[in-house]
Amino acid sequence: MSSMNGSKLVVNGVTKIFKMGSGFSRINITAVKDISLEIDLAKGEIFTLAGESGSGKTTLSRIILGIIEPTYGKVLYRNKNIFAMKRNERRQFIKEVQVVSQNPFEAFNPLKKVESYLFKTAIRFGLARDKKGAIPHVEKALKAVGLSLAEINDRYPNELSGGQLQRVAIARSLITQPSMIVADEPVSMIDASLRMSIINLIKQLNEESKINFIYITHDLATAYYVSHKIAIMLKGEVVELGSIDLLTEPLHPYTELLRTSIPEPDPDKALEAIDKELVISKRNFDSDFACKFADRCPSKMKICEREEPKNYIVNGRIVKCHMYSNKGIKMTNSIQI
Numbered sequence: 421m422s423s424m425n426g427s428k429l430v431v432n433g434v435t436k437i438f439k440m441g442s443g444f445s446r447i448n449i450t451a452v453k454d455i456s457l458e459i460d461l462a463k464g465e466i467f468t469l470a471g472e473s474g475s476g477k478t479t480l481s482r483i484i485l486g487i488i489e490p491t492y493g494k495v496l497y498r499n500k501n502i503f504a505m506k507r508n509e510r511r512q513f514i515k516e517v518q519v520v521s522q523n524p525f526e527a528f529n530p531l532k533k534v535e536s537y538l539f540k541t542a543i544r545f546g547l548a549r550d551k552k553g554a555i556p557h558v559e560k561a562l563k564a565v566g567l568s569l570a571e572i573n574d575r576y577p578n579e580l581s582g583g584q585l586q587r588v589a590i591a592r593s594l595i596t597q598p599s600m601i602v603a604d605e606p607v608s609m610i611d612a613s614l615r616m617s618i619i620n621l622i623k624q625l626n627e628e629s630k631i632n633f634i635y636i637t638h639d640l641a642t643a644y645y646v647s648h649k650i651a652i653m654l655k656g657e658v659v660e661l662g663s664i665d666l667l668t669e670p671l672h673p674y675t676e677l678l679r680t681s682i683p684e685p686d687p688d689k690a691l692e693a694i695d696k697e698l699v700i701s702k703r704n705f706d707s708d709f710a711c712k713f714a715d716r717c718p719s720k721m722k723i724c725e726r727e728e729p730k731n732y733i734v735n736g737r738i739v740k741c742h743m744y745s746n747k748g749i750k751m752t753n754s755i756q757i
């Protein structure tokens with residue numbers, strides 16, 4: 421057995437700087453800046469990372485998955501630094517923390533039958549010695565996503581719909597009975613009519629099997645529908661973090677801006693408006709202000725231009741905004757709510 425214990429995933433002060441170009445044209449891109457968050461795996465929660473395009477969601481998720489190393493900071497999984505794990509610990513980590521990618525058509529080789537991925541996963545992780553032994557594991561995982569082996573047998577990726585293929589991808593991630601699944605925009609490439617069924621599947625797996633999800637999206641409506649906690653990201657930083665209710669009563673002016681883009685009571689229109697807001701902010705290139713939201717903030721103060729806001733704990737949330745310097749408790753290190 422592995423030596424991993426504890427029940428938390430802890431992201432502690434993580435920064436990722438990509439170095440691009442060479443010589444005089446060298447530039448640094450800070451994709452993720454000083455992010456801290458904590459997930460209690462025993463709780464079985466859906467944690468959303470939301471933010472405009474380029475806000476660092478994928479970079480952060482790849483760091484959490486151990487795919488790219490942070491420039492600063494650490495990620496601890498069950499008390500182990502994921503970038504300093506021993507072989508058996510690493511294997512256990514990969515088994516417990518699975519990923520579902522954005523585009524199911526890219527996740528599967530078009531020349532391979534889809535069921536082969538399921539069988540291989542079961543065998544690779546030692547759940548079965550051969551294909552025959554793997555059948556019960558494969559059937560169980562497929563059943564959990566509303567499919568059966570008979571339905572996908574002998575099929576190639578292009579013979580399934582995007583929604584079905586994403587279900588197979590989720591089934592593959594379930595084979596090892598993970599404690600957490602990282603899903604990076606799992607429905608954005610799927611036909612609109614099938615999206616809700618996948619979102620509902622995630623919700624159901626969370627409720628029934630207590631699997632934790634990191635759900636990455638720029639769609640606040642589905643985030644509100646499925647998640648327990650949310651981190652609002654803006655240009656590589658988390659500006660507000662806490663229970664999903666923060667969407668209805670935002671503290672940070674950026675979250676407020678996102679909320680007021682929701683013209684009630686039509687949820688479809690709300691979605692459109694949020695998308696529009698996120699597209700507008702996408703066009704917004706880096707300002708020189710110390711606060712990343714200062715250039716658009718209706719509550720901007722002089723200090724926002726020159727001093728980066730600290731993280732404050734207010735009403736059980738973390739808010740990165742100068743407005744709370746008197747109302748909140750300043751966070752001294754990367755502890756979490």
Ligand SMILES: Nc1ncnc2c1ncn2[C@@H]1O[C@H](COP(=O)(O)OP(=O)(O)OP(=O)(O)O)[C@@H](O)[C@H]1O
Nearest residue numbers: 438440449450451472473474475476477478479480
């Ligand atoms: N491998 C890389 N090399 C250089 N820059 C990168 C790399 N990966 C990401 N970036 C940059 O880091 C920033 C954050 O990108 P990231 O893909 O994490 O954002 P995102 O929130 O996932 O965006 P989207 O919603 O479009 O998927 C962007 O400015 C991006 O151009």
Ligand SMILES: [Mg+2]
Nearest residue numbers: 477478479604
């Ligand atoms: Mg992304």
